[in-house]
Amino acid sequence: AQSVTQLDSQVPVFEEAPVELRCNYSSSVSVYLFWYVQYPNQGLQLLLKYLSGSTLVKGINGFEAEFNKSQTSFHLRKPSVHISDTAEYFCAVWSGSSNTGKLIFGQGTTLQVKP
Amino acid sequence: NAGVTQTPKFQVLKTGQSMTLQCAQDMNHEYMSWYRQDPGMGLRLIHYSVGAGITDQGEVPNGYNVSRSTTEDFPLRLLSAAPSQTSVYFCASSYLDSTNSPLHFGNGTRLTVT
Numbered sequence: 001a002q003s004v005t006q007l008d009s010q011v012p013v014f015e016e017a018p019v020e021l022r023c024n025y026s027s028s029v030s031v032y033l034f035w036y037v038q039y040p041n042q043g044l045q046l047l048l049k050y051l052s053g054s055t056l057v058k059g060i061n062g063f064e065a066e067f068n069k070s071q072t073s074f075h076l077r078k079p080s081v082h083i084s085d086t087a088e089y090f091c092a093v094w095s096g097s098s099n100t101g102k103l104i105f106g107q108g109t110t111l112q113v114k115p
Numbered sequence: 116n117a118g119v120t121q122t123p124k125f126q127v128l129k130t131g132q133s134m135t136l137q138c139a140q141d142m143n144h145e146y147m148s149w150y151r152q153d154p155g156m157g158l159r160l161i162h163y164s165v166g167a168g169i170t171d172q173g174e175v176p177n178g179y180n181v182s183r184s185t186t187e188d189f190p191l192r193l194l195s196a197a198p199s200q201t202s203v204y205f206c207a208s209s210y211l212d213s214t215n216s217p218l219h220f221g222n223g224t225r226l227t228v229t
Contacts, residue, residue, distance in 0.1 A: 009155065032214045043119070043205055043220030044158075051214055090157060099211050100165050102148070102173060103218060105158040 002026055002095035004033075004074075006106035014114050015083055021076040021109045023091030032094035033074045034103070035065055039087045047089070050074060061085070086113045117141050121206050121221035128196040128228045136191040136224050138206030144219070145211040147189040148173070149181065151202040152223070158205065164189055165211060196228045 007022040025031060032051050036044040048059025055067040065076045074091060091106040122137045140147065148163035150173075160173030164183040178200060180192040189208075193200060204224045210216035 006157075034217075036218075041222075043207075043222050044218070045220070046217035049214075049217070094214050099213075101213070102160055102163055102171075103207075103213065104160065104174070105150070107155060107157040 002028060002031070002093045002104055004091045004093045004104065004106040006091050006109050008109050009107065010110045010112065012112045012114060013081055016080050018079050019077065019081050019085075019111065021089050021091075021111065023074045023076065023106060025072050025074060025091075025093050033065075033067065034092040034094070035059065035063070035074075035076050036090045036092060036105075037061075037087050038090065038108075044090065047076070081111070081113050083113050083115060085111060087111060119206055119208055119219050119221035121204075121224050123224060124222070125225050126227070128193075128226065130196060130198060130228060132196050133192070133194050134196065136193075136204055136206075136226070138189045138191065138221060139187050140189075140206075140208040140219070141187065142208065142219065143186060144208035144216075145186065146213050146216075147183065147206065147208045148218070149179070149189070149191045150205045150207065151175065151200075152205060153202050161191065161204075196226075198228045200226065201228045202226060 003026045013019045034049045035047040038044045050067045058064045119140045145166045149161040150158040162181040164170045206221045207218040209218045
């Protein structure tokens with residue numbers, strides 16, 4: 001079964017600094033990867049996804065992620081964070097066929113942006 | 116558009132009680148799913164459904180039942196609540212090709228079992 005591991009449970013960073021949230025996935029022939037964000041007391045919303053094609057994927061709110069097949073990684077990056085980026089971020093992988101599979105999440109990384 | 120609606124928002128149960136967490140979506144999504152969120156463990160899939168009359172187990176199905184009699188509704192039943200089921204529960208839905216259609220999440224139900 002597919003799985004993802006998020007390597008950091010918490011990442012503190014100062015406002016306007018760059019940030020990287022790390023995610024590794026279990027190796028597979030084909031893989032669909034996602035990053036979701038959860039703001040306090042809310043459900044999750046999609047930041048970006050990788051299905052195929054370009055390994056650099058751009059998402060909402062200035063976030064981007066790079067798919068690296070040789071390192072089985074899908075790290076999320078932002079060049080300059082804002083206070084409003086404080087949230088929990090989840091890496092996820094699709095397991096199974098596109099019509100009958102399921103989305104499996106990592107453990108989550110809490111991004112704390114300090115002024 | 117209401118999106119994905121979960122009720123109740125909060126619930127306290129005693130051990131052994133039963134209850135149903137409600138989930139409804141108005142987007143005509145075929146795919147619906149239930150997750151539980153616990154600190155340090157991320158979201159874990161409980162059950163999911165790819166259409167009315169079709170359900171399947173996720174990572175942590177024990178202690179939970181589901182049914183899907185309509186496209187819109189996907190209730191989650193706890194038959195005999197246990198303290199280990201204290202968690203925040205999220206319902207999510209999407210079109211059938213979930214790799215191209217993002218999951219839409221409800222705002223969650225916070226359940227405490229004493």
